[in-house]
Amino acid sequence: MGMADLFSSSFITIDIGFRYMKIVQVKKGRNDLLSVLNYGIGDTPKGCIKNGAIKDSDAVVSEINRVIKDHNINAKDAKIVMSGTNIVSRVIMIDYVPESEADKMIWQEIKDTIPIDLAANRIDYKILGTITVNGQKKIKVFVTVVLKQIVDNYIELLNSLRLKPLAVDIPSNSVSKFFQLDIDIGDNNGAKRHRKPKHNNNTYIVFDLGSETTIINILKDNSPEFNRVILKGSSRIDAEIFKDLTMQPNEMQKAELYKKRYGISDTAVAGTEYTCSQAAKRVMDSIIKDIKLCIDFYLSRCGGEHPSKIFLIGGGSQMKGIQEYFEDHLELPAYRINVAKIKGIEFNGNLDTDRLNYLVNALGVAL
Numbered sequence: 001m002g003m004a005d006l007f008s009s010s011f012i013t014i015d016i017g018f019r020y021m022k023i024v025q026v027k028k029g030r031n032d033l034l035s036v037l038n039y040g041i042g043d044t045p046k047g048c049i050k051n052g053a054i055k056d057s058d059a060v061v062s063e064i065n066r067v068i069k070d071h072n073i074n075a076k077d078a079k080i081v082m083s084g085t086n087i088v089s090r091v092i093m094i095d096y097v098p099e100s101e102a103d104k105m106i107w108q109e110i111k112d113t114i115p116i117d118l119a120a121n122r123i124d125y126k127i128l129g130t131i132t133v134n135g136q137k138k139i140k141v142f143v144t145v146v147l148k149q150i151v152d153n154y155i156e157l158l159n160s161l162r163l164k165p166l167a168v169d170i171p172s173n174s175v176s177k178f179f180q181l182d183i184d185i186g187d188n189n190g191a192k193r194h195r196k197p198k199h200n201n202n203t204y205i206v207f208d209l210g211s212e213t214t215i216i217n218i219l220k221d222n223s224p225e226f227n228r229v230i231l232k233g234s235s236r237i238d239a240e241i242f243k244d245l246t247m248q249p250n251e252m253q254k255a256e257l258y259k260k261r262y263g264i265s266d267t268a269v270a271g272t273e274y275t276c277s278q279a280a281k282r283v284m285d286s287i288i289k290d291i292k293l294c295i296d297f298y299l300s301r302c303g304g305e306h307p308s309k310i311f312l313i314g315g316g317s318q319m320k321g322i323q324e325y326f327e328d329h330l331e332l333p334a335y336r337i338n339v340a341k342i343k344g345i346e347f348n349g350n351l352d353t354d355r356l357n358y359l360v361n362a363l364g365v366a367l
Contacts, residue, residue, distance in 0.1 A: 009075075010026060010037055011027075011166060012024065012068075012075045012078040012163060013362045014064065014078060014079070014080045014362065015361040015362040015365070016054070016080075016081070017210055017211070018083070018210060018211050018213065018233070019044055019210070019235070020043060020211075021041070021063060021067070022039065022041050022359055023040050023042070023067050023071070023073060024036060024039040024359060024362045024363065025037045025039065025075050026363070028366075033346060034363070034366055034367060035345075035346050035347075036347045036348065036351060036363070038071050038348065039071065040070060040073065042066060042067040044063070045059035045062075048060050052085050052086030052087065052146075052150050053083075053086065053153050054153050054157055057160060061161055065161065076162075076163060076164060077163065078158050078161070078163035078164065079167040079168075079365045080154050080157070080167075080169070080365070081169050081170070081171055081362065081365050082150065082154055082169070082170055082171070083171075084170065084171040084172070084213070084229050086147065087146045087170050087171070087172075087229075088114065088145040089142065089143065089145075089224075089227040089228075090142075091128075091142055091225065091226060091301075091302040091303075092110065092140075092141050093109075093138040094106060094139050095136070095137075096130060096137040096139055097139070105139075106125055106127075106139075109141075110123065110125070120148060121145050121147055122145070122146050123144070123145050124144050125144070127141055128140040128141060128220070131303045133303060142223075144170060144172070154168045155168060169364075169365045171208070171227075172224045172227040173364075174360075174362075174365040175217050175313075175360060175361060175364055176219055176222060176223060177364040178360050179206065179222050179311070179364075180222045181342050181345065181367070183337075183340050183342050183343075184340060184341040184342070185335045185340050186340065198306075198331065198332070199305075199306045199307065199308040200308060201220075201306075202220065203218065203220040203304070203305050203306070203308060204219060204308060204309045204310065205217065205218050205307045205309075205310050205311070205332075206218075206219065206310075206311045206312075207310060207311070207313070207317075207326070208313050208314040208360075208361075209313070209316025209317050209322070210233045210234070210315065210316065211316075212231070212233040213231055213232070214229075214232055214233055214290075214291070215228075215229050215230075216228045216229075216295075218304065218307060225298070225304060226302055226304060228294045230287060230290045230291070230294075234259065234283075238259055240280075241258050241276050241279045241280075243279075244276075245258075245272070245275060245276075258276045259276065260319065260320075261320075262276040262320065263280060263322065264277055264281055264319065264320065264322065264325050265277040265320070265321055266321075277321075284322075288326075288330075292330075295307070295330075308332065309332055309333045309334070309335065310326055310330065310333065310334040310335065311334075311335050311336075312335065312357070313337050313357050313360045314357060315357070317336050317337070317338070323335075336357060337356060338354055338356040338357040
């Protein structure tokens with residue numbers, strides 16, 4: 001285990017999800033080693049995040065301050081990750097031109113194909129490489145668009161917390177930076193390791209399984225190629241369990257506990273476990289249908305190559321049977337990130353590393 005540079009300064013990273021907010025204090029040391037000094041996970045106040053924007057800043061500030069105090073987080077500089085529901089991402093193609101002419105062509109294609117107010121939005125692009133389409137050489141470009149007002153919204157939040165803003169990032173970018181680390185998935189991480197991969201490449205899918213959304217990130221050579229947000233998450237399983245078990249109005253939390261306890265099971269045949277498992281399957285079947293449509297779109301319309309494996313992050317990745325479910329339905333090996341060995345990050349010895357699946361965005365923005 002490496003030793004952090006004692007003279008480097010620490011900073012805070014914040015990732016605000018629909019259900020949980022993650023606050024991490026990190027320090028960058030020699031050889032870009034990222035030391036996690038402390039972290040805390042708090043509850044996002046209900047209704048505070050809508051369409052990516054923070055609607056109740058006071059409630060969010062109060063909860064973040066509570067987590068900071070409870071976990072002895074004391075840095076004064078901060079980076080933050082925006083909520084992903086109001087971020088537009090597209091893959092566009094332009095005819096191949098010399099590098100000196102590409103920028104002008106790309107901006108013209110953005111104006112022609114993405115119906116947005118250019119003055120009101122922050123637009124970034126990354127050239128992914130060249131591809132041949134119907135015998136014609138094209139330049140492939142990944143474009144992200146976010147309202148400047150939302151970016152300002154997050155900067156104002158950091159100012160309200162009396163933190164110095166260092167960066168505001170988007171989830172697809174923070175995820176891709178995290179996966180540029182040296183990740184050892186080991187020999188026993190996959191749910192069905194006997195299955196030989198169908199595709200031999202460095203393209204893979206990262207599914208962020210949240211409570212209200214399922215975010216699809218497809219990366220090639222650790223760079224973002226495709227991103228979509230499905231407005232369905234694991235809280236729908238809670239609602240289905242609640243309904244199927246005819247629970248009382250005050251028992252929604254109990255439904256969530258049943259989801260975590262039983263997950264998706266192929267062996268349950270009767271009783272509460274069977275009812276809960278069937279509820280989880282119905283919701284996941286709906287989500288996987290949307291996922292397959294997104295993958296098909298990526299392959300057919302974005303010039304993508306078929307991914308070779310799956311990584312699962314977010315709170316939903318802890319659900320019992322979820323690895324097996326994804327492997328069965330997408331026929332790709334699936335891995336939960338919290339049991340992988342990751343070079344380039346070290347945790348203080350007293351910290352719980354089993355919750356790494358919650359911290360991917362917060363750690364990615366730090367890199």
